[in-house]
Amino acid sequence: MPNSNVTKKSPSQNNHGKQDSTDQQKNTSNVVRRFIFTLILIALCVGLAYSLSPKTKLDEVPISNVIARANDPNGDIKKITVSGSELKITLKGKDQPTQTSRKDPSGTLYEQGLKNFCEGLEGDKLKECQEKYPAIEYESQSDFWGSFFDIAIIVVPTLILFGFFFYMMRQAQSMNRESLGFGKAKAKLYGPDKKKVTFKDVAGNEAAKQDLTEIVDFLKNPSRYEKLGAKIPRGVLLAGAPGTGKTLMARAVAGEANVPFFSISGSEFAEMFVGVGASRVRDLFKKAKSNAPSIIFIDEIDAVAHKRDARGGAGREDEQTLNQILVEMDGFDNDSGVIVMAATNRVDMLDKALLRPGRFDRHVNVTLPERKDRLAILKVHFKNKPVASDLDLEALAAKTAGSSGADLANIANEAAIGAARENHEKITNSDLTEAFERVAIGPERKSKVMNDYERKVTAYHEAGHAVVGHVLPDSDPVHKVTIIPRGQTGGVTWFLPPEDRSYKSIYELKDVLARAMGGRIAEKIIFGEDNVTTGASSDLKHVAQLAKEMIVEEGMGSETRNLVFPGEEVGYYTISTGKPYSEKTAELIDKEIKTLSDEAAKRAEAVLKANLEALDRLAAALLEQETLEEKELDTLLKGTTLPKSAALH
Ligand code: ADP
Ligand code: MG
Ligand code: ZN
Numbered sequence: 264m265p266n267s268n269v270t271k272k273s274p275s276q277n278n279h280g281k282q283d284s285t286d287q288q289k290n291t292s293n294v295v296r297r298f299i300f301t302l303i304l305i306a307l308c309v310g311l312a313y314s315l316s317p318k319t320k321l322d323e324v325p326i327s328n329v330i331a332r333a334n335d336p337n338g339d340i341k342k343i344t345v346s347g348s349e350l351k352i353t354l355k356g357k358d359q360p361t362q363t364s365r366k367d368p369s370g371t372l373y374e375q376g377l378k379n380f381c382e383g384l385e386g387d388k389l390k391e392c393q394e395k396y397p398a399i400e401y402e403s404q405s406d407f408w409g410s411f412f413d414i415a416i417i418v419v420p421t422l423i424l425f426g427f428f429f430y431m432m433r434q435a436q437s438m439n440r441e442s443l444g445f446g447k448a449k450a451k452l453y454g455p456d457k458k459k460v461t462f463k464d465v466a467g468n469e470a471a472k473q474d475l476t477e478i479v480d481f482l483k484n485p486s487r488y489e490k491l492g493a494k495i496p497r498g499v500l501l502a503g504a505p506g507t508g509k510t511l512m513a514r515a516v517a518g519e520a521n522v523p524f525f526s527i528s529g530s531e532f533a534e535m536f537v538g539v540g541a542s543r544v545r546d547l548f549k550k551a552k553s554n555a556p557s558i559i560f561i562d563e564i565d566a567v568a569h570k571r572d573a574r575g576g577a578g579r580e581d582e583q584t585l586n587q588i589l590v591e592m593d594g595f596d597n598d599s600g601v602i603v604m605a606a607t608n609r610v611d612m613l614d615k616a617l618l619r620p621g622r623f624d625r626h627v628n629v630t631l632p633e634r635k636d637r638l639a640i641l642k643v644h645f646k647n648k649p650v651a652s653d654l655d656l657e658a659l660a661a662k663t664a665g666s667s668g669a670d671l672a673n674i675a676n677e678a679a680i681g682a683a684r685e686n687h688e689k690i691t692n693s694d695l696t697e698a699f700e701r702v703a704i705g706p707e708r709k710s711k712v713m714n715d716y717e718r719k720v721t722a723y724h725e726a727g728h729a730v731v732g733h734v735l736p737d738s739d740p741v742h743k744v745t746i747i748p749r750g751q752t753g754g755v756t757w758f759l760p761p762e763d764r765s766y767k768s769i770y771e772l773k774d775v776l777a778r779a780m781g782g783r784i785a786e787k788i789i790f791g792e793d794n795v796t797t798g799a800s801s802d803l804k805h806v807a808q809l810a811k812e813m814i815v816e817e818g819m820g821s822e823t824r825n826l827v828f829p830g831e832e833v834g835y836y837t838i839s840t841g842k843p844y845s846e847k848t849a850e851l852i853d854k855e856i857k858t859l860s861d862e863a864a865k866r867a868e869a870v871l872k873a874n875l876e877a878l879d880r881l882a883a884a885l886l887e888q889e890t891l892e893e894k895e896l897d898t899l900l901k902g903t904t905l906p907k908s909a910a911l912h
Pocket of ligand 1: 672
């Protein structure tokens with residue numbers, strides 16, 4: 264399967280008429296306005312701080328005390344500044360007044376008892392006298408700064424109020440852009456000024472990125488496309504399994520193009536009251552258009568856009584929401600400059616009306632990462648974490664086949680949490696391994712005490728898996744065996760595929776069935792038919808599941824070779840009516856499944872009986888060491904043989 268492919272069913276008629284230069288002018292005038300606004304805001308803040316700042320506190324002294332000191336030839340007063348009835352007293356050796364007092368407003372200081380020693384003196388004598396006694400200065404009462412402060416006390420708060428009001432208006436305006444206003448659609452804006460996600464943050468999926476580069480380019484240079492009469496896609500559908508990075512990818516497109524990104528999730532529509540969904544769609548498109556070029560992103564669109572004809576019927580509310588989306592997309596002008604992106608993990612469930620030309624006519628598949636992509640994703644998620652030199656991301660990438668980007672991000676995060684819990688300075692490889700196993704199976708239950716018998720059963724059970732897997736020629740190599748309980752399991756045997764393979768042969772699948780049986784069979788051989796434990800239940804489920812898939816989906820039965828039995832589509836609202844084939848066919852399928860699992864059990868038994876020594880060796884080593892790694896396993900399993908009865912070819 265190709266990593267990604269784009270289906271261009273029919274290019275839409277969408278041309279973009281907006282000029283780059285107008286955009287730029289709009290941007291510059293925005294910047295200037297922002298700047299001026301910021302200046303005003305700063306000025307207001309300074310004014311506020313100044314008007315509220317405590318003026319240097321002066322000591323208040325009684326007027327009689329001031330007069331007595333001023334009349335004393337050895338007094339400490341240098342200057343008295345009189346302003347109305349207020350006195351400010353500067354002491355000798357100081358530059359600023361430190362004391363204050365009040366005089367009776369009706370009379371002068373002299374009338375209130377101040378002696379005028381220097382009266383009538385002239386020349387040097389006057390100078391001498393003036394140095395000894397305080398200088399009296401009268402300030403005009405309506406002095407500039409005094410009245411300035413009087414006015415400021417009224418004006419500054421008013422300005423602040425106005426400023427605040429102005430600011431709120433601005434905020435509301437930008438809120439309109441960002442969140443479509445109070446109480447309206449919950450769409451979030453990841454505009455150019457929010458934390459930007461770019462293609463660099465999306466590892467792997469090169470083909471999908473390649474496809475989306477075109478969209479980015481269009482959003483960046485609409486006029487170039489318009490000049491050449493190119494038809495621009497209107498809707499892009501991102502399809503892929505959960506956690507493959509669809510949402511991330513959509514944000515990256517907005518980030519690369521540096522345009523506003525309006526996103527809403529289909530499941531949010533589903534929660535809404537009747538009629539609200541449709542009006543939010545209207546709103547969303549209106550906002551996006553007024554901010555064009557821009558991106559509308561409808562995440563999990565399958566929640567509103569599942570097949571309308573599916574039995575049970577889509578809810579009427581969903582139908583209205585979906586219709587409104589279609590109406591809006593059809594109503595796009597050629598120059599609207601808005602690209603609608605949507606994500607789903609169920610393309611097959613989508614209403615076909617959505618996929619018509621002029622709507623979501625462009626499909627980008629976002630796939631589960633291959634090994635090299637997994638490595639790249641892990642690198643992205645360890646980029647800003649302190650890591651020890653032994654951290655082996657390659658090894659983790661190798662053993663995480665089938666994991667999504669979200670799974671890998673989760674492992675990276677768990678590793679960091681684990682390292683912190685263990686007080687490591689850096690994330691070590693053992694933190695990473697622990698995180699992987701914790702995510703894959705569940706946390707180790709070190710505290711659970713198994714009694715000796717349980718441990719022995721577990722050791723033989725896991726050794727059984729390992730021996731069968733090792734001996735059968737088409738099985739993946741055994742990577743690690745442990746009898747440390749983890750999650751719901753008593754022990755684990757890991758097999759490691761040497762590389763990612765998209766296709767598996769019947770031989771390989773039959774070996775998988777046999778090695779899954781290996782645990783239960785080992786218990787049976789060692790402890791007897793009636794002493795087998797419940798420890799094999801998940802193995803048996805796995806066998807049943809895989810055998811069924813082989814028969815029903817892959818045409819791998821012996822009598823039914825190359826025949827498949829597709830079941831009925833089970834969708835959100837489809838009520839299963841049971842098997843779409845006859846009773847006889849059902850019986851045949853069951854028989855084929857039984858044949859496969861019986862064969863698996865027989866092969867496992869043959870292998871184990873032929874290699875009892877190796878089984879004992881492995882179980883003993885497990886009881887002693889609890890965990891065995893690949894190298895130790897290789898040594899312990901040397902000399903095992905494949906009995907004829909277990910060979911397929
Ligand atoms: P989806 O929308 O397909 O379910 P998301 O975009 O929500 O997946 O992905 C969830 C998280 O998984 C992302 O936030 C990111 O941390 C991580 N992730 C998924 N795919 C990738 C990728 N290709 N590169 C880096 N991180 C990824
Ligand atoms: Mg998502
Ligand atoms: Zn098992």
